[in-house]
Amino acid sequence: MTPGKPKRAARATPARAQGPGIELLRRLQEGHAFNPSPRHDQLYAVHVPYDELTGGSSCEAALERALRQGRRVALVGASGTGKSSVTEHVLGPLVEGLAPLRVPVTMERTGIATDPVEFARHLVALVGRWVDVALPQRSRDAADLAPARRGPATHKVSVAPTWMETKVELAYELSQAAALDAPTSTQVVEQARGLLDLIRGDELVPVVVLDDTDRWLSTSWQPDNPGVRAAFFGRVVRVLAEELDVAAVVAVHPTYLTDADYQASAGFLDTTLHVPQVPDAAAVGRILHRRTADDLGEERDDLISPEALQVLFEHYRHAPNVRRRLLLIANAALTLAVDAGADRIERNHCIAAITQENLVD
């Protein structure tokens, strides 16, 4: 998969191999087709909805419905199971009527995750920065009117949401509202609420996306993970509900579910959805075939043998983690197949890739 390159739409009916498979496998390898961790803004392009894989409607459809109703959703799944992928699919660039506001919290100051006022200030500052990116000249004019509130206009650290780029008037209004002075805590929260109201006024449902909260479990940089988690679920989530009344999707690690602090936030996160498991080898195939479309110009289903898919599925089934137990292994199996001059990825390539990975462990 080539970074930055827009994905082509997948063909409905996969074609049979026409040229030598080895050439195609080489192209997949060069394009890093089975990249286990694509850039966030590319996740939507390779996502195969769990609702399609399982034949249900409890994942993507349920998330979209809940967000359109203004709910705050806990999206539960262990690391690598697809929380970000599902979120990006539902809130991807083509979504209509929803305005995602992706708010990183774990890499920022601790206060942002623990103090509702700091969180609101962070939200306002982010919107201001996105406007800088979306509307550089207009935003700079607005900043000139209120220089005390705004940092340097050249401080472009984030990518503006797609909806903002298409809503020029709204972005301009947001830039002005975000640049106002808000010296007290109450004013900061009011300012954040004002920005959300402006978005609603344009017939969009603002959706706060908190996709990195599950990292509190595993990071060592944050010495007081449980304390941060407690304050986040106890205070920040509460403000999202009671003060900002905004739809949200929060990535939640399953181990949080038994955590008293998380349970205390239950009334504020009003919907819980679980990312389903990939159900069978055919579904593994669909996920991998989707990733061939970008490099080969069409989706191919003949470059991985059914037996190889079964091996991948069995490996995944024992510890469901799409990133680590499917894509990482498929990626290594692709390299082994290319090195062996094979026409397609076979069972033995997957077994050897799993053995290699176990040795690393």
Ligand SMILES: Nc1ncnc2c1ncn2[C@@H]1O[C@H](COP(=O)(O)OP(=O)(O)OP(=O)(O)O)[C@@H](O)[C@H]1O
């Ligand atoms: N349904 C799916 N279709 C295609 N790819 C998927 C699907 N589910 C997961 N993936 C892929 O699996 C990998 C891990 O997914 P993702 O990053 O969404 O996991 P996560 O639950 O957010 O993990 P973390 O908790 O570590 O952030 C990504 O490469 C993603 O593209």
Ligand SMILES: [Mg+2]
């Ligand atoms: Mg994630």
